[in-house]
Amino acid sequence: MALRFARLTGGFWSGRTAARAWFWSLLLASAIILSVFANVTVNRWNGWFFDALEKRDSESALIAMAVFPVLVLIVAGLGVVILVSRETFQVHWRQWVTARLADSWVGQRRFFRLSLSGYEPANPEYRIADDVRWATEPVVDFAIGLLSAVITIITFIEILWKIGGSLTVEAGGTTVVIPAYLVLAAIVYAVLVSGLITIVGRKLPGLIAARNEGEARLRFSLMRIRDHGETIALSRTEAGERRAVARTYDSLVGRWLAMIRQRGRLTWITNGSGALVPVVPLLLAAPKYLSGDMSLGGVVQVAAAFVMVQNAFNWVLDNFMRIAEWLAAARRVNELADALERVDHEPPGEHLAIAPSADGLLHLEEVTLIDRDGRTLVADISCALTPGTTLHISGELGLGKAALIQAVAGLWPWGRGEIRLPEGAFVTAVPHKLHLSEGSLRAVLETGRTLPEEQLQTVLRRYGLSSLAPMLDETRDWDRELATGDRQRLALARAELEQPDIVLLDEATSAFDTDAALELLDHLRAARPEAIIIAFGQGAGFAEAATHRLLLKRAGGVVRMAARPAAADPAASPLAAPAHAGPAE
Incomplete structure (x- = not known):
């Protein structure tokens, strides 16, 4: 010792x-x-x-x-x-x-x-x-x-x-x-x-x-x-x-x-x-x-x-x-x-493969996720998404939802299949409830990069947080002071400033009605038109607006990919980027 x-x-x-x-x-x-x-x-x-x-x-x-x-x-x-x-x-x-x-x-x-x-x-x-x-x-x-x-x-x-x-x-x-x-x-x-x-x-x-x-x-x-x-x-x-x-x-x-x-x-x-x-x-x-x-x-x-x-x-x-x-x-x-x-070594047993994609698409190929005890959480998930695509995932996710988000983010090690990300793609997840450490809002928003104050204030106003713009450098326990809706607005503003290539929305607008949620997500799409957005359980309104949909159902005790409903009309979707949308596989 x-x-x-x-x-x-x-x-x-x-x-x-x-x-x-x-x-x-x-x-x-x-x-x-x-x-x-x-x-x-x-x-x-x-x-x-x-x-x-x-x-x-x-x-x-x-x-x-x-x-x-x-x-x-x-x-x-x-x-x-x-x-x-x-x-x-x-x-x-x-x-x-x-x-x-x-x-x-x-x-x-x-x-x-x-x-x-x-x-x-x-x-x-x-x-x-x-x-x-x-x-x-x-x-x-x-x-x-x-x-x-x-x-x-x-x-x-x-x-x-x-x-x-x-x-x-x-x-x-x-x-x-x-x-x-x-x-x-x-x-x-x-x-x-x-x-x-x-x-x-x-x-x-x-x-x-x-x-x-x-x-x-x-x-x-x-x-x-x-x-x-x-x-x-x-x-x-x-x-x-x-x-x-x-x-x-x-x-x-x-x-x-x-x-x-x-x-x-x-x-x-x-x-x-x-x-x-x-x-x-x-x-x-x-x-x-x-x-x-x-x-x-x-x-x-x-x-x-x-x-x-x-x-x-x-x-x-x-x-x-x-x-x-x-x-x-x-x-x-x-x-x-x-x-x-x-923890940096290969996990024991079966593990999920993460690799770059040669065609610039996000591929999930026969992805099956298990927990560390070997129990299957979700099985046989396959799709391919082009830049600018918005995918809505719904159904009986349960624990599998968190595992699927973590797998795309490179955090979940157990499973089979392969996830291939666009070369050099930056992945960010927008959680249901953003955790804010005690400190300034500037530290929350800058995420490792020093940004002009005018840019930070503009983004806050865009997402309906004008009242917070003058308080960028105030040190408070923001996690307690901000309501769930304001935390979700702040999380979306932070995601925009991160300039991600892939955005994972984990019920990120659950505090809002459909129209308000779509308006907030429109801001994110306008700022990152090339980003692939994957939304989990955002509600029926978002599902209709997405370019692609994926339904998961429980079959034989395991959550699996079900028959997909018809894709929404990209031209009618405020979140779509028609020039880049591609079909789900």
Whole structure:
């Protein structure tokens, strides 16, 4: 898991972000190394000062007291450098990883394709927003801790070895010399405590991952109530929603309690060790001090060095909870990255072929669409449409309607047959209810291209949205402020500005009567006379006005292409482009 996460996030140190990444990395590492040596200097100052007190050497004590503020200033300054460089590095690294995952999720419409694939991990948006943070920030702290621990062990063990020396023990007439006994004691103590904490806490990462998953489910349940608030309020189904939230929270409470019990077991070890660490070196140094082999300053130095070495050795102990949380977050980030890579591969089983057409027509050739479980949604759809054609599709579509729209748009992977699009054709879909993210109308209409304000206002007025023309740059929650009819007008205006070659209308004018709907679609046809327009369930009035019609009926449990009624008279249709209309196949 750690290697997979390293491969996913290691690109921060290469490419355009390499200079920034290496600058902050090297600055942080240098500050940590200097900080450790500053701590060693403070340790030696302790020996100097307390030896001066023991000898009642006032001159040395005064000099030591004068030097101490300088040491404090250096240590504090290095702490500031470490803090700033660490947090700046964390912000930039998280920014890079978040941008990579978000771009991959949103790019090529993977967020939608992933939801169809069947292997979408739960709450991908939470993984990008929160899990990336919990998976990147601790790594920096871990690196700091490990580097500091290694240098601390090397430098302070030298102090224990040099000042502590060996211990001579006499028992039963036998003299036993234990060399570097304080070093051995520090190592044995650290191994015992770290081993205990690893054994007792081995289940903690899984419990933390389960808790995080429960938190995400609770947020999703609450967001669902907000997103469907009007429907829930009108239908008075809030009691069911309350029960659903209660069940979700009960499950979350159970996961929290399991984690708390595990942390309680760990606390026995962490608190016990915390109480023993300052006392153990004093007990070990006491015999040599009482025998006169060690000065008071030496005892203070040894005690401080033992604690420093112990803290370094017990790095796993001190960071076990954070390591467990990091493992849980890294696992969730890896799962999302793996799913995003997997969605670009060929879907399992039968899949629909998408290819360019040589004659400039849109061809649907024996198209059969199935879901990922192999159930047929629509079958045997065949037609050919020339530029300027308007096709109306009606009948028993059900779920097949959404699948057929997604297939023409290049999103539905499962099925048989072939869809051939005109070379370089741009396909846009106009939904029944346009989703508007919070922001400006300009951002909604420009769709990746910067357009003149006069053009945007003209299009809004053309589709009956003159009142919105002066508010192009106002940031509001337009999804809540605009009624369904206005959203549909805005969606048609947006479709015109996209300059599509193929337009898919998914009940895009359902909020209007026939005459008003035809008038709006006339505007779209006038702006894009060469576009192929395919309308799903637009109503009888639109069916009569279309140049071609396709009827789907259920036969033998499967929706199939039925016998086609006679085509409408193109000359009588306000949506027709007679010079380009062609017969359905």
